[in-house]
Amino acid sequence: MERSSKIYIAGHRGLVGSAILRKLQADGYTNLVYKTSQELDLRDKNQVDEFFAEEKPEYIFLAAAKVGGIVANNEYPADFIRDNLMIQTNVIDAAYRNGVKKLLFLGSTCIYPKFAPQPLKEEYLLTGELEPTNEPYAIAKIAGIKMCQSYNRQYGTKYISVMPTNLYGPNDNFDLHTSHVLPALIRKFHEAKENNAPYVEVWGTGTPRREFLYSDDLADACVFLMNNYEGNEIVNVGVGEDISIKELAEKIKNIVGYQGEIKFDTTKPDGTPRKLVDVSKINALGWKASISLEEGLQKAYQWFLDNVAVKTN
Numbered sequence: 001m002e003r004s005s006k007i008y009i010a011g012h013r014g015l016v017g018s019a020i021l022r023k024l025q026a027d028g029y030t031n032l033v034y035k036t037s038q039e040l041d042l043r044d045k046n047q048v049d050e051f052f053a054e055e056k057p058e059y060i061f062l063a064a065a066k067v068g069g070i071v072a073n074n075e076y077p078a079d080f081i082r083d084n085l086m087i088q089t090n091v092i093d094a095a096y097r098n099g100v101k102k103l104l105f106l107g108s109t110c111i112y113p114k115f116a117p118q119p120l121k122e123e124y125l126l127t128g129e130l131e132p133t134n135e136p137y138a139i140a141k142i143a144g145i146k147m148c149q150s151y152n153r154q155y156g157t158k159y160i161s162v163m164p165t166n167l168y169g170p171n172d173n174f175d176l177h178t179s180h181v182l183p184a185l186i187r188k189f190h191e192a193k194e195n196n197a198p199y200v201e202v203w204g205t206g207t208p209r210r211e212f213l214y215s216d217d218l219a220d221a222c223v224f225l226m227n228n229y230e231g232n233e234i235v236n237v238g239v240g241e242d243i244s245i246k247e248l249a250e251k252i253k254n255i256v257g258y259q260g261e262i263k264f265d266t267t268k269p270d271g272t273p274r275k276l277v278d279v280s281k282i283n284a285l286g287w288k289a290s291i292s293l294e295e296g297l298q299k300a301y302q303w304f305l306d307n308v309a310v311k312t313n
């Protein structure tokens with residue numbers, strides 16, 4: 001990408017898209033295009049075609065998607081499969097018809113088979129049954145990856161797909177009902193401190209292990225891959241280390257400065273015992289995550305204080 005290339009960031013208000021936009025701006029890319037979903041409904045082919053005819057983007061970061069946790073996936077499976085299939089089909093096909101130079105599609109490590117060995121290697125995709133609770137979402141994302149690969153084979157395009165591990169950062173979802181563990185714990189410890197609550201309830205036994213990638217690191221990897229990778233195969237993006245939920249809770253407790261106890265609510269599910277990706281491929285390409293969990297947690301807590309806590313107080 002040249003600094004003056006026209007780059008479209010689809011989904012620029014989300015956790016991933018907003019990080020990619022910040023990264024491109026910080027790196028001096030000046031010709032960036034982005035639209036809210038009110039301005040441009042990517043599920044509508046006519047609107048997408050009109051947008052491409054008008055803007056003619058050269059590069060695309062396709063970070064627009066319908067995402068959510070287990071509760072949302074369970075309640076709205078039709079929305080998850082439909083919206084994602086529509087968004088990615090409209091954008092990928094319009095990219096081809098308008099001669100886009102390169103497109104980066106966001107997959108997710110939660111679309112690997114449920115019982116795949118850990119750490120997850122890229123070649124494990126489509127080698128086993130999916131997690132039933134998010135199967136419609138996963139099928140849509142897998143279709144997007146296959147669409148990129150098929151266009152590359154048939155039309156000689158350069159569409160690449162990345163597989164980020166669990167993400168956190170600015171614009172995360174802090175709703176306790178639907179969020180993932182890391183933003184949930186930031187909120188719980190903060191509110192317990194504000195209310196002088198004697199303890200915080202952490203779900204499950206605390207023994208499951210998870211890997212957490214700060215969204216700015218993912219954005220850095222996406223820009224790196226856009227500039228340095230042309231392969232047809234998917235690429236994992238992670239930190240290559242995991243941590244137990246208990247250790248995570250203790251770190252967040254310290255950062256927030258909460259003095260009370262941690263209680264484990266073992267009536268709540270642990271979920272999968274471990275989730276870690278193999279990052280040897282992206283490391284071999286020359287990229288490594290650089291934001292430590294401590295630094296990322298500090299930043300995420302600050303963002304929560306500035307943007308979420310102020311509204312709920």
Ligand code: GDP
Pocket residue numbers: 069166179180181182184185188201202203204208210245268269270271272275
């Ligand atoms: P997962 O990675 O798909 O299992 O999704 P989550 O991020 O929701 O959960 C990861 C782990 O954190 C599970 O073992 C949860 O039981 C545990 N956990 C502990 N406290 C919380 C909480 O307050 N919210 C969530 N979502 N998970 C929690």
